[in-house]
Amino acid sequence: MYLIAGLGNPERKYEGTRHNAGFAAIDALLDKLGGQKLNETKFNGAYTKVRYESSKGMEQIVIVKPLTYMNLSGNCIAPLANFYKIEPEHIIVFSDDINLDVGRMRIRAAGSAGGHNGLKSIISCLGSDKFGRIRVGVGMKPDNMDLAVHVLARFNQTDEKVMEEMYEEAASAALDIIDNGLEHAMNRYNSMKL
DSSP: OEEEEEOOOOSGGGTTBGGGHHHHHHHHHHHHTTSOOOOEEETTEEEEEEEEEETTEEEEEEEEEESSOGGGTHHHHHHHHHHTTOOGGGEEEEEEETTSOTTOEEEESSOOOTTOHHHHHHHHHHTOOOSEEEEEEOOOOOTTSOHHHHHTSBOOHHHHHHHHHHHHHHHHHHHHHHHHOHHHHHHHHTTOOO
16 A cells, blocks of 8 residues: 655645645646545545556555645654555655756655655654655745745746646656656656656
8 A cells, every 4th residue: 555645735825836736746646547536534634545556456545635734744644654554665745846947856765854844744753764755846946035935936837837747747756656666766757857
């Protein structure tokens, strides 16, 4: 069994912002899996369980958007993983990354939070950094802009089109991890530029 989580903030005013790239990737994944809906609300998150015919056979995937706000994402993901007895190595997290250009993604199998408070919360609550993460590039902040203003801003029209494609690629990358492993997905997607 796998758990795939997308990080973001739950209020409608945050939809389409850079910080909600993880939520948008979850939406793309749900579409890819036949238009599934997040029909359960427990463990501080909106989630669903789906069956996925992977290259290794039928897999169960728990797909979740934490409703805790970004900085407390671990308060959803750790209890959910614990309830379903999902090891950190079978957790995949979509998050935004301000150190990557729009149109890039970076997949990692483990490591530090890299300054991302949502990932920091997950590491703290899981007691492990050994979970996969798909970091979606949202572009660096301009020098004269506050970081919070940058991550809570929306994309311009050009970047928004690229991001729509990126969310689909991120969803495909998550399924590739389940089908072929993290290393395969890293080799395939880390060098990609839209």
